[in-house]
Amino acid sequence: MYRNLVMGKRQLKFNSRTIHGGQAPDEAYGAVMPPIYQTSTYAQSTPGGHKGYEYSRSANPTRTALENSLASIENGNYGLAFGSGLAAIDAVIKLLSPGDEVISTSDLYGGSYRIFKKIFEKFGIVFHFVGMQDTEEIAKHISAKTKLIWLETPTNPMMNIIDIMSVSLLARKHKILLAVDNTFATPYLQLPLDLGADIVMHSATKYLGGHSDVVLGALVVKDKELAEQLYFIQNASGAVCGPMDSFLVLRGIKTLHVRMQRHCENGRAVAEYLANHPKIEKVFWPGFIDHPNHEVAKSQMKDFGGMISFVPKGGNFQDAIKIVEKLELFTLAESLGGVESLAGHPASMTHASIPKEEREKSGVVDALIRLSVGIEDKEDLIEDLRQAIE
Numbered sequence: 277m278y279r280n281l282v283m284g285k286r287q288l289k290f291n292s293r294t295i296h297g298g299q300a301p302d303e304a305y306g307a308v309m310p311p312i313y314q315t316s317t318y319a320q321s322t323p324g325g326h327k328g329y330e331y332s333r334s335a336n337p338t339r340t341a342l343e344n345s346l347a348s349i350e351n352g353n354y355g356l357a358f359g360s361g362l363a364a365i366d367a368v369i370k371l372l373s374p375g376d377e378v379i380s381t382s383d384l385y386g387g388s389y390r391i392f393k394k395i396f397e398k399f400g401i402v403f404h405f406v407g408m409q410d411t412e413e414i415a416k417h418i419s420a421k422t423k424l425i426w427l428e429t430p431t432n433p434m435m436n437i438i439d440i441m442s443v444s445l446l447a448r449k450h451k452i453l454l455a456v457d458n459t460f461a462t463p464y465l466q467l468p469l470d471l472g473a474d475i476v477m478h479s480a481t482k483y484l485g486g487h488s489d490v491v492l493g494a495l496v497v498k499d500k501e502l503a504e505q506l507y508f509i510q511n512a513s514g515a516v517c518g519p520m521d522s523f524l525v526l527r528g529i530k531t532l533h534v535r536m537q538r539h540c541e542n543g544r545a546v547a548e549y550l551a552n553h554p555k556i557e558k559v560f561w562p563g564f565i566d567h568p569n570h571e572v573a574k575s576q577m578k579d580f581g582g583m584i585s586f587v588p589k590g591g592n593f594q595d596a597i598k599i600v601e602k603l604e605l606f607t608l609a610e611s612l613g614g615v616e617s618l619a620g621h622p623a624s625m626t627h628a629s630i631p632k633e634e635r636e637k638s639g640v641v642d643a644l645i646r647l648s649v650g651i652e653d654k655e656d657l658i659e660d661l662r663q664a665i666e
């Protein structure tokens with residue numbers, strides 16, 4: 277368990293914790309940023325005589341600095357960093373045994389769906405994909421074998437909002453673990469552990485890293501026993517991140533709060549522009565008062581983020597392709613959460629691994645475009661959309 281800096285009698289507030297949470301100057305020379313400890317192993321004076329580090333799969337000081345920062349910003353006690361978001365998800369599912377059941381939101385990142393269906397189903401773990409906007413729907417799928425509820429909110433790419441506190445009460449009643457993928461919201465907007473979740477997961481590749489220069493995953497928990505099980509899996513399975521990547525994400529986290537503030541501001545401007553555009557049929561953004569579960573979003577999130585999906589009028593696949601091809605400032609690319617604006621076509625890119633029938637049930641139609649609104653000037657972003665849509 278990491279130790280956090282305290283000011284007077286209270287914990288630092290969120291913005292200060294992005295910079296200082298779980299951090300201390302390096303013991304060797306007082307370096308303010310942790311050195312990139314590019315080493316696989318550590319000298320021992322006698323067998324077991326080491327300074328807390330033996331081998332970098334088990335632990336590395338730069339990774340420890342990041343793991344402490346992650347725990348601090350998510351209001352948890354223990355952080356774990358992995359080689360990718362999917363490696364972090366892999367570690368969570370390895371808590372389970374054959375025959376165990378998982379209830380997952382039906383509208384989720386395609387790669388999460390793929391690891392559940394194509395990797396873990398063959399080891400005898402059963403997955404139920406359920407629309408979770410109404411907690412009652414989840415209750416219908418709970419059995420004595422249910423061990424984990426997996427949710428994303430806002431969901432990728434439909435921006436559906438799931439009530440974390442309501443699901444956590446249900447999970448607690450049935451002694452089921454609740455894991456929340458907090459990649460889209462980040463702890464700047466929402467704190468799942470405070471709302472009753474047991475595990476927070478991140479693709480830190482996205483907003484936490486924030487600069488599209490690293491792939492990394494994270495888990496944060498409060499409970500010591502759960503942390504120990506996950507640390508065991510992290511070391512035993514070995515999907516850890518390297519020190520350079522740990523350093524990059526740690527550096528990214530230090531500006532998370534300022535970047536997120538601008539992502540939210542630009543996200544609102546772009547969402548409103550699209551919603552008023554005569555050639556746009558539907559815009560999905562949780563900040564709209566008529567967005568399903570907007571009231572839940574308002575209560576569990578501090579703002580509404582910079583992720584937006586939309587469908588051009590008529591829902592024509594070719595029109596959507598034309599728009600993404602014409603964009604100049606928005607780059608057509610996989611991923612999200614970096615300082616630069618990106619556009620994606622979920623049906624053929626991020627969600628291509630979900631069968632068409634399944635993805636269309638949750639609204640991921642062929643004409644859907646997803647935007648990750650960056651932190652450029654919003655006037656430039658709107659001008660780019662204007663010229664691409666006309």
Ligand SMILES: Cc1ncc(COP(=O)(O)O)c(C=O)c1O
Nearest residue numbers: 360361362385432459479481492
């Ligand atoms: C919501 C969400 N969860 C998990 C992942 C997987 O993370 P990674 O690509 O870092 O493995 C992604 C990647 O796009 C994502 O968007």
